[in-house]
Amino acid sequence: MYLMYVDESGDTGLANSPTRYFALSGLVVHERDWREFLDRLLAFRRTLKSVYGLGIRTELHASEFMRSPIDGLSKIDRLAVLRNTLDEIAKLPNLSITNVIVDKQGKPDGYDVFQTAWGVLFQRFDNTLHFSNFPGKFSEDYGLVLTDATAGSKLTRLVRRMSVYNPIPSSYGGAARNIPIRKIIEDPHGKDSKDSLPVQIADVCAYFLLQRFSPNSFVRRKGGHRYFERLKPVLNTHASRSSDLGIVQL
Secondary structure: EEEEEEEEEEEOOOOOOOOOOOEEEEEEHHHHHHHHHHHHHHHHHHHHHHHOOOOOOOOHHHHHHHOOOOOOOOOHHHHHHHHHHHHHOOOOOOOOEEEEEOOOOOOOOOOOHHHHHHHHHHHHHHHHOOOOOOOOOOOOOOEEEEEEEOOHHHHHHHHHHHOOOEOOOOOOOOOEEEEOOEEEOOOOEEEEEEOOHHHHHHHHHHHHHHHHOOOHHHHOOHHHHHHHHHHHHHHOOOOOOOOOOOEOOO
């Protein structure tokens, strides 16, 4: 089984929103590699403790982490912690990251940013499983989604609906076809991010995905708007043919 840990950055509002974009990042790891994956994350947190004095249990919630002093770290050191986190992720074996970003500018009234972004992420997860394109290429395996526990009921309804009714537009025109998702099992499982290192890592990825498209002044000044590209070795490039980084842009 493949596990996908997901978190978001930005907000889903269209009117009076503080952000133009909404970003999702999903870290996918096979159950066979899960223990090594977690051990590497724990070892990295111990390194951050040794080098920066960052508490091992201090949550890496990137936007809040950058907004205010944490564990006595300066802003430049906090950015360095997040940059080092991306570099460590990029070295992890058998990891794949799927990314979706919505540009809300110009979207019509009634456009559902939340449903669209998450629906596309679930569809890409299902597709990549179906075509055995995740590391390991386990052709018969299914997937389970684990998310930050903030929108559990909405995600549950979305996955259940997509498993029955999931219209896919035809590439050649004509009516959409109903192709229900089949490889995602169970409802999405919500986890408190403070207790889940993989969800925190997904948050850091989503933050720099957002910063790639709409960086704040400090991140831009320090070159952080290019940090997302450091993840290139582990990006799911099968998710989109229109981007060499595999980012699905909506």
